Amino acid sequence: MLHAVYFKKSNLGEWCISYMNKYVNSETFELESKKNQPAFIPAADGQPYAMxxxxxxxxxxxxKPVKDSANTNIFEHAGRVFAIAENHLPYxxxxxxxxxxxxxxxxxxxxQPFTSHPKKVCSSGELVIMGINPQKPHYLVGVISSDGQRLLHKVDLGFEEAKFIHDIGVTTKYNIIMDYPLRFGxxxxxxxKPIFDNDMNGKSRIGVMPRFGDAESIRWFxxxxxxxxxxxxxxxDENEVIVRGCRTLGSVIPGPPHNxxxxxxxxxxxxPQDKNSEGFDPSxxxxxxxRPYEWRLNLExxxxxxxxxxxxxxxxxxxVIxxxxxxxxxxxxxxxxxDSIATSKTGLFKYKMIAKLHFEEPDKENKKFISVEYHTLQDRQFCSGVKFIPKKNGRDEDDGWVITYVHDEGTNISQVYxxxxxxxxxxxTAKITLPQRVPYGFHGNFFYK
Incomplete structure (x- = not known):
């Protein structure tokens, strides 16, 4: 389901704010709607033969083996808006x-499947995408024209096994390929074997690929x-490519082993990891x-x-940036x-604050880390769908607003901050109370019209 809050200014300068929600009418949603009940058998985890x-x-x-859920992200390209989950095409x-x-x-x-996190190249307006697949080709990269009408480039990276890779990066000249041993199929x-299996003893690499390159042109690190x-x-950055992300050692998918x-x-x-604790298990x-992490890849x-x-x-x-x-x-x-404590009680990720990272400002107490500011929510409040919205005429990079959905579990009230x-x-600056509960979700977005 999509949840939308609309901001419209009248000729008198008054704001009109409205809320709407609606299911993404995917092919599998239509199939279940005709039966008037959930009809797909969930098969994300459990005993392998049962799955x-x-x-x-x-x-x-x-x-189809699974639903077209379209519940991961919503993005814009060439003035059009799309809902997406990476096991199928966007809607x-x-x-x-x-x-x-x-x-x-x-x-x-x-x-093919379509990444939940396509990246728009600022200089050209082109959209860089990828698709991961349990069948060959396992990993494809594509470049879509700025008008959204043409596929300018499509290349098979020649992966020998299926990997569940969630994100792709871009620089001015390169596509950044993440490759880690989360196998699926x-x-x-x-x-x-489980459908998803993260090899804690496996190997990871990052590829630097020219925008319109092929598998042979990738420089792997x-x-x-x-x-x-x-x-x-x-x-x-001169002879280096800088990659920043949020690093985990394991995969949240599929969740706990069934036994x-x-x-x-x-x-x-x-x-948090405590290597000195009794019975510590690194796996x-x-x-x-x-935690936020930085890879510096020296091309020379x-x-x-x-x-x-x-x-x-x-x-x-x-x-987000x-x-x-x-x-x-x-x-x-x-x-x-x-909120690691609240999350550990249920297995459902709960987010208790929002952080602003100052990448070029060192932490006052520990110079090896960067400075971080926090926007703290009240007790039993959790947020999701955080997005940065730049002001149209902003002069600085942080001229703008951070918007998020916040739910209060004590009062059962949902608001937009x-x-x-x-x-x-x-x-x-504003807290907008919504007429109903908005469930915790994944990614959010904002569009000027």
């Missing part, structure tokens, strides 16, 4: 009515093994404690310098701050 049977039933009944949405229009396949040239269930879903930004105590598993994976403890020497850029006390994820700085050096980033990014720790 395989679920996939087979779904294929026999609907021709174009009428942003005024939230009506679903049609799947977006770039005039028939892209029939339905056929794995026949070997009594080996990095410390990880399983990181989200990037802040990537940019070129473990879930509550104990949640408590251990979401808590379990703190593997989902996400081939050497990688990498490390965390914030302290080990606070977990952060869902990074001023998108006018996508692919170029930027000073600021924004994240949702994880509008926070002045330059006075980040102050009270919000």
């Amino acid at each position: 395989f049977v679920g996939f087979v039933f779904n294929m026999l009944r609907f021709g 174009e949405i009428n942003i005024d009515s939230l009506e679903t229009l049609r799947p977006y396949n770039i005039n028939g040239d892209w029939e 339905i056929s794995r269930t026949l070997q009594q 080996d990095v410390e093994n990880h399983c990181s879903y989200h990037l802040f930004n990537c940019f070129e 473990v105590d879930n509550l104990n598993w949640y408590k251990r994976v979401f808590s 379990l403890d703190g593997i989902l404690f996400s 020497s081939g050497i990688t310098c990498e490390g965390y850029i914030t302290n080990e006390d606070v977990a952060m994820d869902f990074p 001023n998108e006018n700085f996508t692919g170029i050096r930027n000073k600021y980033g924004y994240t949702q701050v994880v 509008i926070i002045d990014a330059k006075r980040f720790s102050d009270e919000p």
Whole structure:
């Protein structure tokens, strides 16, 4: 379901604010609507053979193994808006009515899955996409024209196995390819393996690829093994490419193994790593404690310098920036701050604060880390869908607002917070109470019209 808040100014200068929600009318939503009940068998985790049977039933009944959920992100390109989850094509949405229009396949040239995090190149307006697939080709990169009508480039990166890669980066000249050992595929269930399997002892690498290059043109850099879903930004700095993201050691997908105590598993994976604690297990403890991280890839020497850029006390994820700085050096980033205790009780990510990261300003107490400001929510309040919106005539990178949905579990009231990014720790500029609960979700966006 999409949740939208509209801001419209009258001729008298008065603001009219309205709220709307609507399901994305995907192909699988239509199939279930005709039956007037959920009809797809969930098959994300559990016993491998049981999952395989679920996939087979779904294929026999609907021709698809899983739903087209379209619940991960919503993005804009060439004035059009799309809802997306990465196992299928995006669905174009009428942003005024939230009506679903049609799947977006770039005039028939892209029939593969489509990343939830496409990146727009600031200088050209082109959109860089990728698609991951359990069948070959396992990883494709595409470049869409600035008008959204043409696929300018499409290339198979030649991956030998399916990897569940969630994000892609861009700089002025390059595409940045993340590669880590989170394997996936339905056929794995026949070997009594889980559909998703993160190899904690595997190898990770980052590829620097010319915008219209091919598999042979990629410069690969080996990095410390990880399983990181989200990037802040990537940019070129003389002979280096800088990649910043939120790094985790393990994968939140598919969740606890089917034969473990879930509550104990949640408590251990979401808590900060304490290598001195009794019974510490590096394959379990703190593997989902996400922190901002920087990789510096030297194109001349081939050497990688990498490390965390914030302290080990606070977990952060869902990074955003001023998108006018996508692919170029930027000073600021924004994240949702994880409430590790509340999250560990249920396994549902809960975010208790928002952070503003000052990438070029060192922390006053520990110079090896960067400075971070926090916007703190009240007790039992949690946020989701954080987005930075630049002012149309803003002069500085942080001239704008941070907007988020906030839910109060004590009062069961949902609100939209509008926070002045330059006075980040102050009270919000506005709090807009919504007529109903907005569930915790994934990514949010904002569009000027």
